[in-house]
Amino acid sequence: KKAPAKSTAKKSSAVNKVPEIECTSKQMQQAIVDRLHKGLGTDAEKANNKAWWNATCHAVNEVVFDKLTQTQQNHSGQDTRSVNYLSLEFLMGRLLSNNLHNLQLFKVTEEALKALGKDLYEICDEEPDMALGNGGLGRLAACFIDSLATLGYPAIGYGIHYEHGLFAQSFQDGRQIERPDTWREYGNPWEICRPESIQHVPLYGYVETVFDEDGGSHKVWHAGQKLKGVPWDVPIVGYGAKTVNILRLWESRADEAFDWDVFNAGGYVDAQAEKSKAETVSKVLYPNDETPEGKELRLVQQYFFCACSVKDILRRFKRHNTDWTKLSDKVAIQLNDTHPTIAIPELMRILVDEERLDWDFAWSICQKVFAYTNHTLLPEALEKWSVALFEKVLPRHLEIIYEINRQFMEVVEAKWPGDDSKKAKLSIIEEGDDRKVCMANLCVVTAYKVNGVAAVHSELVKTDLFPEYHELFPTKLVNVTNGVTPRRWLKACNPKLAALYDDEVGADWVVNLDKLRGVLPKAKDVALQKRFMDIKKDNKIELAKIIKDLTGVEVSADAIFDIQIKRLHEYKRQQLNMMHILALYKRLLDNPDYDMVPRVFIFGAKAAPGYHMAKQIIYALNKIADKVNNDERVKGKLKVVFLPNYRVSLAEKLFPAADISEQISTAGLEASGTGNMKFAINGALTVGTMDGANIEMAEEIGAEHMFIFGLSVAEVKELKQQGYNPFDYYYNNPELKSVLDWLDTDYFTPGHPGALSDIKRSLLEGGDEYLCLADYASYSEAHLKIDAMYRDQAVWAEKAILNSGAMGKFNSDRSIEDYASTIWNLTKHPIS
Numbered sequence: 098k099k100a101p102a103k104s105t106a107k108k109s110s111a112v113n114k115v116p117e118i119e120c121t122s123k124q125m126q127q128a129i130v131d132r133l134h135k136g137l138g139t140d141a142e143k144a145n146n147k148a149w150w151n152a153t154c155h156a157v158n159e160v161v162f163d164k165l166t167q168t169q170q171n172h173s174g175q176d177t178r179s180v181n182y183l184s185l186e187f188l189m190g191r192l193l194s195n196n197l198h199n200l201q202l203f204k205v206t207e208e209a210l211k212a213l214g215k216d217l218y219e220i221c222d223e224e225p226d227m228a229l230g231n232g233g234l235g236r237l238a239a240c241f242i243d244s245l246a247t248l249g250y251p252a253i254g255y256g257i258h259y260e261h262g263l264f265a266q267s268f269q270d271g272r273q274i275e276r277p278d279t280w281r282e283y284g285n286p287w288e289i290c291r292p293e294s295i296q297h298v299p300l301y302g303y304v305e306t307v308f309d310e311d312g313g314s315h316k317v318w319h320a321g322q323k324l325k326g327v328p329w330d331v332p333i334v335g336y337g338a339k340t341v342n343i344l345r346l347w348e349s350r351a352d353e354a355f356d357w358d359v360f361n362a363g364g365y366v367d368a369q370a371e372k373s374k375a376e377t378v379s380k381v382l383y384p385n386d387e388t389p390e391g392k393e394l395r396l397v398q399q400y401f402f403c404a405c406s407v408k409d410i411l412r413r414f415k416r417h418n419t420d421w422t423k424l425s426d427k428v429a430i431q432l433n434d435t436h437p438t439i440a441i442p443e444l445m446r447i448l449v450d451e452e453r454l455d456w457d458f459a460w461s462i463c464q465k466v467f468a469y470t471n472h473t474l475l476p477e478a479l480e481k482w483s484v485a486l487f488e489k490v491l492p493r494h495l496e497i498i499y500e501i502n503r504q505f506m507e508v509v510e511a512k513w514p515g516d517d518s519k520k521a522k523l524s525i526i527e528e529g530d531d532r533k534v535c536m537a538n539l540c541v542v543t544a545y546k547v548n549g550v551a552a553v554h555s556e557l558v559k560t561d562l563f564p565e566y567h568e569l570f571p572t573k574l575v576n577v578t579n580g581v582t583p584r585r586w587l588k589a590c591n592p593k594l595a596a597l598y599d600d601e602v603g604a605d606w607v608v609n610l611d612k613l614r615g616v617l618p619k620a621k622d623v624a625l626q627k628r629f630m631d632i633k634k635d636n637k638i639e640l641a642k643i644i645k646d647l648t649g650v651e652v653s654a655d656a657i658f659d660i661q662i663k664r665l666h667e668y669k670r671q672q673l674n675m676m677h678i679l680a681l682y683k684r685l686l687d688n689p690d691y692d693m694v695p696r697v698f699i700f701g702a703k704a705a706p707g708y709h710m711a712k713q714i715i716y717a718l719n720k721i722a723d724k725v726n727n728d729e730r731v732k733g734k735l736k737v738v739f740l741p742n743y744r745v746s747l748a749e750k751l752f753p754a755a756d757i758s759e760q761i762s763t764a765g766l767e768a769s770g771t772g773n774m775k776f777a778i779n780g781a782l783t784v785g786t787m788d789g790a791n792i793e794m795a796e797e798i799g800a801e802h803m804f805i806f807g808l809s810v811a812e813v814k815e816l817k818q819q820g821y822n823p824f825d826y827y828y829n830n831p832e833l834k835s836v837l838d839w840l841d842t843d844y845f846t847p848g849h850p851g852a853l854s855d856i857k858r859s860l861l862e863g864g865d866e867y868l869c870l871a872d873y874a875s876y877s878e879a880h881l882k883i884d885a886m887y888r889d890q891a892v893w894a895e896k897a898i899l900n901s902g903a904m905g906k907f908n909s910d911r912s913i914e915d916y917a918s919t920i921w922n923l924t925k926h927p928i929s
């Protein structure tokens with residue numbers, strides 16, 4: 098049945114009259130040369146590209162800082178309500194090209210640099226990625242702060258100023274090697290240190306009950322250690338520069354005042370050791386996505402940044418307010434997953450212990466301030482901290498959590514009298530030998546809204562993850578479907594397609610992505626199709642050069658570029674893609690004339706360093722690539738490349754060059770996905786399961802213009818309930834069997850038989866948790882359809898246009914408008 102090809106998205110009322118900033122190319126030239134001379138102490142003759150990049154950033158900052166000051170005066174002057182987006186991750190990528198586009202200075206700067214003998218694109222490539230995140234969750238935070246600024250909402254992002262972001266990846270004999278990321282080894286022009294806003298954070302120690310004269314009592318936390326939080330502000334330029342918000346990242350240092358005793362006791366050297374211990378807190382981003390690691394340092398990181406942020410939020414509030422009932426009028430705090438949950442007991446602690454508010458009053462404030470976004474249903478991904486660890490690191494917070502839980506258990510008792518199993522399930526404390534604090538439960542109990550990130554995911558949050566909470570709080574659980582910023586993910590990364598849209602639908606699609614619909618009625622237009630496909634071809638040629646540079650492999654831009662880029666995880670099923678590649682390879686070896694459109698399979702993915710199976714899959718794909726790419730018998734019809742060090746800046750080269758987007762997670766497990774959106778906006782067709790936002794994409798685009806395959810959420814549940822046996826599929830599908838058996842030989846790993854056997858084992862004896870075998874036949878069929886369709890370039894072009902043009906809903910401005918109206922109750926305050 099045809100899905101309605103109509104957007105359900107509300108009209109985005111973005112600031113869509115975009116004024117040009119007055120700046121000529123001559124003035125920009127002057128500013129850059131000035132920065133070379135006066136800022137960097139060099140000149141145009143001596144400067145290398147890094148210096149040119151630095152000088153250009155500093156020239157741009159002259160405009161940015163001016164707008165930043167105006168925005169801050171505007172917000173502070175009006176004492177506006179603001180949202181505080183707390184996230185352990187902000188995967189920003191590079192900022193120069195993005196800032197230039199948002200300031201509408203890209204063309205001017207391109208001309209300026211050209212006149213100086215420099216190429217802006219090359220200069221942009223000098224910038225190290227700001228990789229302060231793992232994947233989707235961190236990149237979503239980056240898209241959201243772009244949209245918040247573009248729409249003119251008062252907002253601050255709070256996070257950690259990691260010295261080392263996500264590790265850099267390389268391959269050695271096909272295996273992943275991790276090296277530290279050094280994004281700010283030589284400084285970073287985009288950040289401003291704000292020593293005037295330093296915060297101090299207590300840790301460890303013990304809690305004392307102090308009895309007051311009036312017969313009451315209060316608690317005093319005597320810390321065993323104190324950290325200093327130093328804020329670094331990164332300006333976030335909205336498109337059109339009517340608002341420049343900030344991303345405030347906390348760096349940990351030793352608190353000299355706290356360590357003064359050690360100094361005085363002659364312990365100069367010991368004090369230095371304290372210093373480096375304190376600095377480890379913001380040293381490195383934990384590289385685990387989806388599987389939390391219960392390490393003490395991680396809990397300390399979470400508390401450190403939440404404590405700094407909450408204090409900073411209250412400091413801003415107190416500049417204009419003395420009445421605590423007003424806190425929830427001025428402040429919304431959005432928790433990006435459970436990672437910043439500790440902000441809840443921290444706010445309680447400050448209100449009760451320091452501000453000496455009555456518990457019930459403080460609790461009523463907290464319940465109006467916090468909202469929580471859930472990004473996963475994977476049971477192993479839900480954060481739980483051992484009570485023992487909590488007691489050691491945050492003794493007062495544990496007491497507060499106990500009291501919140503005690504009162505909440507009374508609510509549960511009132512609803513389900515005498516039902517202990519309900520209490521056990523809903524309790525914030527999980528009982529047992531090793532008692533745990535369940536962070537998601539604390540979030541749901543406290544938050545006034547809890548949202549999932551795509552429609553199907555939000556439904557599953559209600560029915561499978563938190564059904565009892567949903568019964569208890571029937572209006573709390575809501576949906577806000579994810580989106581991506583069209584500034585970075587179309588305008589900046591695909592300038593040719595952006596220019597086509599400027600011509601076809603008008604340049605303001607950048608702030609109103611629904612306008613792309615203007616091309617839908619012309620999808621059959623031969624001239625439009627030609628221009629669209631020529632652009633795709635150009636982008637593929639560009640990518641082919643990068644592939645050659647990075648891997649040495651030559652690929653033809655006439656082949657289908659079939660791309661899977663995302664974190665390596667079994668539920669995302671890169672191994673399913675691999676099985677299909679092996680099948681194609683086998684078909685080509687069995688029949689040298691096997692008729693297929695040449696195909697290049699492209700992968701990019703990092704595996705968590707401790708995730709064995711993920712690393713094995715990378716190894717297998719690299720080994721398969723070696724064989725296939727050097728096998729004359731396939732006559733160039735099949736190529737496989739695994740690009741090293743997948744990151745935002747590489748993604749920007751991949752999305753525009755894709756013909757096929759692989760979105761093949763087991764139904765019910767990918768909360769939303771956002772790469773799926775970036776591909777489709779850039780004109781790739783999706784091969785995907787009915788999972789996450791793929792489902793809503795199919796509603797917008799029409800499922801018949803995508804390659805949907807595999808079991809649905811309901812079918813997955815049913816199959817698991819019946820008792821799934823992967824051997825049934827193995828013995829019934831000879832191709833599947835021979836592909837898996839191949840992994841037991843030493844064909845791909847000469848001299849090392851069995852080197853890939855554990856992948857096969859996990860798919861058979863291991864039970865195939867993610868149903869790769871169950872979905873294999875359907876996946877393989879979908880690929881035959883892709884092959885057939887690509888042969889008719891007119892049909893393909895039409896589909897590509899229909900996909901891209903229907904993606905309006907999936908822009909992050911729409912997501913932010915949804916948050917602003919249904920959760921935050923925010924009003925816009927752009928500078929005029």
Ligand code: T68
Pocket residue numbers: 231232233234235237385386387388389472473478550579767768769770771789
């Ligand atoms: C992703 N989650 C979801 N987690 O998997 C994806 N987790 O479906 C969704 O589109 C995206 O969030 C945005 O909503 C993650 O990326 C992590 O990276 C992560 C990191 C640390 C701990 C747990």
